[in-house]
Amino acid sequence: MNCRECAEHLYEFLDKELTPEVEREIRAHLEDCPPCGEHFDFQRLFLDFLQARCRARGAPPDLKRRILRELFDE
Amino acid sequence: MSTATPATPAPGPVDEKRASFEREALVHLDSLYRVALRLTGNAADADDLVQETMLKAYRAWDQYEKGTNAKGWLLTILRNAFINEYRRRTRHPETVDLDTIEPYSVFSDVQDDDPQGTFFDRIVDDEVLRAIDQLPEQFRETVVLSDVEGLSYEEIARIIDVPVGTVKSRLFRARRLLQRKLYDYAVGMGYIKANPA
Numbered sequence: 001m002n003c004r005e006c007a008e009h010l011y012e013f014l015d016k017e018l019t020p021e022v023e024r025e026i027r028a029h030l031e032d033c034p035p036c037g038e039h040f041d042f043q044r045l046f047l048d049f050l051q052a053r054c055r056a057r058g059a060p061p062d063l064k065r066r067i068l069r070e071l072f073d074e
Numbered sequence: 075m076s077t078a079t080p081a082t083p084a085p086g087p088v089d090e091k092r093a094s095f096e097r098e099a100l101v102h103l104d105s106l107y108r109v110a111l112r113l114t115g116n117a118a119d120a121d122d123l124v125q126e127t128m129l130k131a132y133r134a135w136d137q138y139e140k141g142t143n144a145k146g147w148l149l150t151i152l153r154n155a156f157i158n159e160y161r162r163r164t165r166h167p168e169t170v171d172l173d174t175i176e177p178y179s180v181f182s183d184v185q186d187d188d189p190q191g192t193f194f195d196r197i198v199d200d201e202v203l204r205a206i207d208q209l210p211e212q213f214r215e216t217v218v219l220s221d222v223e224g225l226s227y228e229e230i231a232r233i234i235d236v237p238v239g240t241v242k243s244r245l246f247r248a249r250r251l252l253q254r255k256l257y258d259y260a261v262g263m264g265y266i267k268a269n270p271a
């Protein structure tokens with residue numbers, strides 16, 4: 001696998017959407033190729049950052065109460 | 075009247091329906107709300123949209139096959155309700171030609187100064203959410219379902235009713251656009267030096 005092919009699978013790899021065979025090939029390439037390894041690390045970091053920032057908040061507490069009241073007449 | 079009623083009656087069908095709904099549907103309230111908030115763009119509409127989704131879901135609960143993918147099922151209901159009832163009056167449909175957007179990787183700008191992307195650490199929640207809200211709607215919903223709620227390509231494809239390949243390409247562009255926006259913001263704030271190149 002060359003750098004271009006590796007980069008094409010970047011997000012599928014990070015999203016765990018690849019078959020085990022292709023995933024192995026990517027891993028092997030990343031070990032042998034520091035520039036691709038750095039780029040993948042950067043993208044993984046970005047996705048982790050995104051999730052952490054966006055999942056900090058959930059539904060407001062009174063929304064659940066409203067829904068329970070509406071559904072079960074409480 | 076004369077016979078003593080047990081303190082806790084055996085659960086009837088209604089109690090069972092309620093219990094399974096609480097166990098399998100209501101546990102996804104936070105996810106539904108986060109998606110609703112990004113789709114509608116305001117808290118009042120997000121509240122209403124989630125409440126309506128839960129109501130529809132409860133009425134259709136017998137049609138849901140218990141123990142399968144409740145989160146995906148609920149998000150499909152939510153998205154359909156959004157498209158039918160909210161989209162028109164909340165945000166205007168995007169007129170951007172999505173194919174003309176050619177995102178390039180931010181990594182090429184930062185690999186010398188900050189290859190680990192430490193500048194991201196300084197960007198706060200609200201700024202990230204604002205950047206997501208500025209994405210075209212199709213990108214925004216894909217990124218929220220994937221990167222915030224952690225759904226698979228297949229699940230997202232089913233919810234928004236497009237081929238898996240479309241999910242992949244939207245995700246690719248959405249992430250690049252988002253990185254670019256946040257990078258530009260970080261440069262503007264002085265968190266990172268602009269790449270002179």
Ligand SMILES: [Zn+2]
Nearest residue numbers: 002003033036
């Ligand atoms: Zn390489």
